[in-house]
Amino acid sequence: MSNEEVVNELETQHEEYAEGKQFxxxxxxxxxxxxxxxxxxxxxxxxxxxxxxxxxAWAATLSRILGGFESAGFIHRAAAVIMIGVFVTHILxxxxxxxxxxxxxxxxxxxxxxxxxxxxxxxEFIASLKWFLGLGERPQYGRWTYWEKFDYFAVxxxxxxxxxxxxxxxxxxxxxxxxxxxxxxxxxxIHSDEALLATGFIFTVHxxxxxxxxxxxxxxxxxxxxxMPIEEFKHDKPAEYEALLRSGELxxxxxxPYPPIVIRTIRLFAWTALAIGFFMVxxxxxxxxxVYR
Amino acid sequence: MKIVRLVVTLVGLVLLxxxxxxxxxxxxxxxxxxxxxxxxxxxxxxxxxxxxEKTFESSxxxxxxxxxxxxxxxxxxLPHEPKLQKVECGTCHGDQQAKYDQCLHGKxxxxxxxxxxxxxxxxxxxxxxxxxxxxxxxxPMRVPYLCxxxxxxxxxxxxxxxxxxxxILENYSESMHGxxxxxxxxxxxxxxxxxxxxHQILPHTDSRSTIARKNIANxxxxxxxxxxxxxxxxxxxxxxxxxxxxxxxxxDCHQPHKARKVFYDQGMxxxxxxxxxxxxxxxxxxxxSLFVNTEHLGQSMHAxxxxxxxxxxxxxxKVRPCETVTQKVDCGSCHVELVAEYQKSVHGTLFAQNDPxxxxxxxxxxxxxxxxxxxxxxxxxxxxxxxLCxxxxxxxKKAAVRYTGTERDIVSHYTESIHGKGLLxxxxxxxxxxxxxxxxxxELPSKDPNSSVHRDNVAHTCGKCHHGxxxxxxxxxxxxxxxxxxxxxxxxxxxxxxxxxxxTDITGFQLEIMQxxxxxxxxxxxxxFDTYHGKVSQLGYTKTAKCYxxxxxxxxxxVxxxxxxxxxxxxVGTCQKCHPGATRRFAxxxxxxxxxxxxxxxxxxxxxxxxxGLLIGTFVVGGIHTLLWLPRxxxxxRQLKKAKQSGSEKSKEKKNE
Numbered sequence: 001m002s003n004e005e006v007v008n009e010l011e012t013q014h015e016e017y018a019e020g021k022q023f024x025x026x027x028x029x030x031x032x033x034x035x036x037x038x039x040x041x042x043x044x045x046x047x048x049x050x051x052x053x054x055x056x057a058w059a060a061t062l063s064r065i066l067g068g069f070e071s072a073g074f075i076h077r078a079a080a081v082i083m084i085g086v087f088v089t090h091i092l093x094x095x096x097x098x099x100x101x102x103x104x105x106x107x108x109x110x111x112x113x114x115x116x117x118x119x120x121x122x123x124e125f126i127a128s129l130k131w132f133l134g135l136g137e138r139p140q141y142g143r144w145t146y147w148e149k150f151d152y153f154a155v156x157x158x159x160x161x162x163x164x165x166x167x168x169x170x171x172x173x174x175x176x177x178x179x180x181x182x183x184x185x186x187x188x189x190i191h192s193d194e195a196l197l198a199t200g201f202i203f204t205v206h207x208x209x210x211x212x213x214x215x216x217x218x219x220x221x222x223x224x225x226x227x228m229p230i231e232e233f234k235h236d237k238p239a240e241y242e243a244l245l246r247s248g249e250l251x252x253x254x255x256x257p258y259p260p261i262v263i264r265t266i267r268l269f270a271w272t273a274l275a276i277g278f279f280m281v282x283x284x285x286x287x288x289x290x291v292y293r
Numbered sequence: 294m295k296i297v298r299l300v301v302t303l304v305g306l307v308l309l310x311x312x313x314x315x316x317x318x319x320x321x322x323x324x325x326x327x328x329x330x331x332x333x334x335x336x337x338x339x340x341x342x343x344x345x346e347k348t349f350e351s352s353x354x355x356x357x358x359x360x361x362x363x364x365x366x367x368x369x370x371l372p373h374e375p376k377l378q379k380v381e382c383g384t385c386h387g388d389q390q391a392k393y394d395q396c397l398h399g400k401x402x403x404x405x406x407x408x409x410x411x412x413x414x415x416x417x418x419x420x421x422x423x424x425x426x427x428x429x430x431x432x433p434m435r436v437p438y439l440c441x442x443x444x445x446x447x448x449x450x451x452x453x454x455x456x457x458x459x460x461i462l463e464n465y466s467e468s469m470h471g472x473x474x475x476x477x478x479x480x481x482x483x484x485x486x487x488x489x490x491x492h493q494i495l496p497h498t499d500s501r502s503t504i505a506r507k508n509i510a511n512x513x514x515x516x517x518x519x520x521x522x523x524x525x526x527x528x529x530x531x532x533x534x535x536x537x538x539x540x541x542x543x544x545d546c547h548q549p550h551k552a553r554k555v556f557y558d559q560g561m562x563x564x565x566x567x568x569x570x571x572x573x574x575x576x577x578x579x580x581x582s583l584f585v586n587t588e589h590l591g592q593s594m595h596a597x598x599x600x601x602x603x604x605x606x607x608x609x610x611k612v613r614p615c616e617t618v619t620q621k622v623d624c625g626s627c628h629v630e631l632v633a634e635y636q637k638s639v640h641g642t643l644f645a646q647n648d649p650x651x652x653x654x655x656x657x658x659x660x661x662x663x664x665x666x667x668x669x670x671x672x673x674x675x676x677x678x679x680x681l682c683x684x685x686x687x688x689x690k691k692a693a694v695r696y697t698g699t700e701r702d703i704v705s706h707y708t709e710s711i712h713g714k715g716l717l718x719x720x721x722x723x724x725x726x727x728x729x730x731x732x733x734x735x736e737l738p739s740k741d742p743n744s745s746v747h748r749d750n751v752a753h754t755c756g757k758c759h760h761g762x763x764x765x766x767x768x769x770x771x772x773x774x775x776x777x778x779x780x781x782x783x784x785x786x787x788x789x790x791x792x793x794x795x796x797t798d799i800t801g802f803q804l805e806i807m808q809x810x811x812x813x814x815x816x817x818x819x820x821x822f823d824t825y826h827g828k829v830s831q832l833g834y835t836k837t838a839k840c841y842x843x844x845x846x847x848x849x850x851x852v853x854x855x856x857x858x859x860x861x862x863x864x865v866g867t868c869q870k871c872h873p874g875a876t877r878r879f880a881x882x883x884x885x886x887x888x889x890x891x892x893x894x895x896x897x898x899x900x901x902x903x904x905x906g907l908l909i910g911t912f913v914v915g916g917i918h919t920l921l922w923l924p925r926x927x928x929x930x931r932q933l934k935k936a937k938q939s940g941s942e943k944s945k946e947k948k949n950e
Binding site for chain 2: 051182188
């Protein structure tokens with residue numbers, strides 16, 4: 001029996017069961033962390049950009065709305081603390097996963113669903129480029145695609161770089177006990193430019209990759225609800241779908257969808273976040289290109 | 294034995310008598326006091342006790358014995374005790390002494406005033422000469438110099454005591470009296486003592502004084518005996534003494550110490566003028582009212598000035614004495630200096646050019662109702678001055694229309710300024726108003742180097758009130774006294790403006806001041822705005838460091854100056870004003886750092902471009918990836934739709950089956 005036939009066979013077996021069900025992609029904790037990430041990231045970006053683009057009239061207005069530069073500074077630091085909290089919680093969650101579900105670091109790192117870049121990611125990347133250029137079919141993506149892994153590690157990099165320089169700017173009197181004063185100037189540049197990179201990347205590339213690409217347009221709610229329709233899952237992550245079919249564990253991951261009221265609430269939140277992000281993209285482009293100083 | 298005893302007794306008596314007799318002889322005193330080296334110590338100073346015998350003998354007291362004055366030595370054994378009682382001139386000169394005791398000098402001496410003159414300060418001691426002797430210090434020819442020792446400008450008395458007249462000696466020597474005495478050698482010419490007396494010098498407020506208002510006529514009349522006759526025409530037979538309240542005293546016209554050779558119009562009394570001009574209907578031929586409100590005249594500063602003193606050229610002998618008046622009133626005949634100032638001012642220059650808009654004295658001071666600037670009802674009283682100047686300088690009025698400079702809405706701006714609020718809202722009459730800066734009579738455009746508001750003079754003008762600031766500023770790098778440059782240094786008005794001066798503790802001022810610094814310090818101001826301090830300031834908040842927080846405001850000095858707020862010694866302290874934990878390393882923060890200058894800040898430059906490279910690289914890769922993806926994604930979406938449709942059709946078919 002060919003591979004396709006096997007899958008079709010399995011599918012027909014599960015069809016009755018899968019009817020109207022949704023696939024669980026994200027755990028409750030990860031969804032909460034992502035929401036907290038959005039809230040803290042937007043707060044950090046908004047308050048930070050008022051300083052970075054202080055020469056625009058928008059910045060002064062926004063600063064007033066936020067309650068003045070001191071209040072904006074407080075929001076910025078509070079959001080930073082939340083984001084670091086998110087980061088630490090995620091690390092602790094990885095330890096919990098290792099203990100409860102994988103048993104060993106090796107299983108966690110080398111398993112099919114690892115977050116670490118693998119050889120398969122490289123070949124998928126090349127296959128994707130071929131697909132883009134019309135030289136091949138759409139690759140059979142698994143649970144985590146290479147761009148998702150890139151986004152994931154970009155956060156690690158960002159938190160390390162922006163966080164460390166941010167602390168220097170938060171406590172300059174303490175840090176200059178060890179480093180020369182001009183380190184603060186360097187920290188300012190790195191903090192500011194890396195933040196620009198982060199906001200710019202999230203609000204354009206990440207937004208497109210996950211929400212704006214035509215098949216997901218206008219947004220993909222999976223990261224908020226945690227669930228995606230089984231049909232969508234089947235087409236989007238065929239490799240994972242197939243693996244689950246073969247192992248017969250698909251049923252374990254299927255649930256009933258949320259009632260519409262929950263979806264509406266989630267949609268409202270997501271739209272707000274998306275709108276703020278778009279506003280900031282426009283502002284950044286305006287400030288960087290038209291009135292740059 | 295008896296004889297021997299007698300002889301001894303006789304010799305003893307003779308010796309005793311001769312000793313007593315000899316003690317009374319002046320020659321005995323000169324045995325010691327003719328010695329030029331004879332001195333005594335009073336405290337730390339050595340005082341000569343030498344008395345020149347010849348000088349003494351030729352003095353007016355030359356025939357008197359020493360003990361007549363030094364009475365406590367009378368009958369004393371010689372040499373005498375070094376401490377002597379003071380000589381009492383009053384023993385003989387009782388009258389003069391009594392007058393002296395009552396006079397200003399005597400009273401001052403009693404109080405222990407070290408500057409008070411004693412008898413010998415004017416008359417001398419052993420060398421007293423009679424007044425008629427030309428060598429005498431009290432000879433009329435020399436009296437002005439004698440009095441002038443203390444009463445000339447710069448002398449301690451003139452500086453430290455309250456003397457209401459200035460330049461006394463100078464004015465006197467130029468006066469008619471001084472000229473008569475000093476240049477023409479007229480001994481009868483009035484000298485100091487002629488008016489003030491020699492011994493009974495009293496202030497003019499003392500009714501006993503010879504210069505008291507009611508006595509002055511008598512005093513003058515001691516010499517000018519006929520003057521009352523001459524002036525009788527003026528007052529139509531009235532005597533000065535009888536109607537003092539309406540009649541001028543001599544000094545009202547002939548100022549003390551300045552009695553100049555001015556010929557005042559004779560024979561006119563105000564009453565003669567008012568006979569006609571009191572009537573409200575009186576008009577000139579061309580229809581101007583010639584009415585003089587006597588009530589106004591009585592309230593004015595010139596209440597005691599006769600009409601004919603201002604309206605010169607009257608002829609008392611005519612029925613209408615004023616028909617010979619041809620000249621307009623010239624205030625300069627009395628207010629010489631002020632009018633001279635006015636003539637140099639822009640107002641005066643325009644007037645000289647017959648400009649119809651040029652203000653003259655009366656535009657500001659009025660005519661018969663001219664009041665002093667201290668009179669709250671006066672148009673020149675401080676709180677009314679902005680309104681007064683505004684009559685022409687208010688936007689749209691005749692002066693503002695002609696003006697082409699940059700200062701617009703002067704009066705309304707001033708009213709809103711800190712000075713205007715102080716003056717007009719808080720009623721502080723010491724607050725700066727128009728004439729404090731521009732001068733009351735010497736207004737000049739700011740471009741004129743003589744103008745009080747010319748950029749070179751403006752610091753001094755502001756310093757009249759803000760003296761402490763002027764002192765600080767004079768030592769700062771912005772002062773022309775410190776920095777010699779062809780560039781324009783900032784004057785007070787550059788930062789504080791001229792008419793819109795604001796409180797310096799308000800946000801608006803504090804933020805705008807940085808733009809002022811940036812006008813000259815372009816680069817350094819631009820780079821400041823690249824730092825956190827600058828960015829917060831730019832957002833409109835004043836809590837972060839602004840230019841003057843670090844550099845100082847009026848006391849700005851170059852960093853190389855140890856006195857500077859930013860010198861090596863002071864910079865940490867300056868940072869600590871806001872950052873209490875600041876250390877020397879902390880002060881190494883680059884407050885004017887820019888990542889655009891690879892030579893000055895190479896590290897920042899390369900860090901910035903490194904970060905920018907990373908940013909651009911990421912976006913290029915991400916962007917290309919996205920753009921390539923987009924068409925495929927659209928295609929994929931269409932495929933999915935089809936699949937979905939066929940899927941639902943299939944399921945429908947299944948169900949139908």
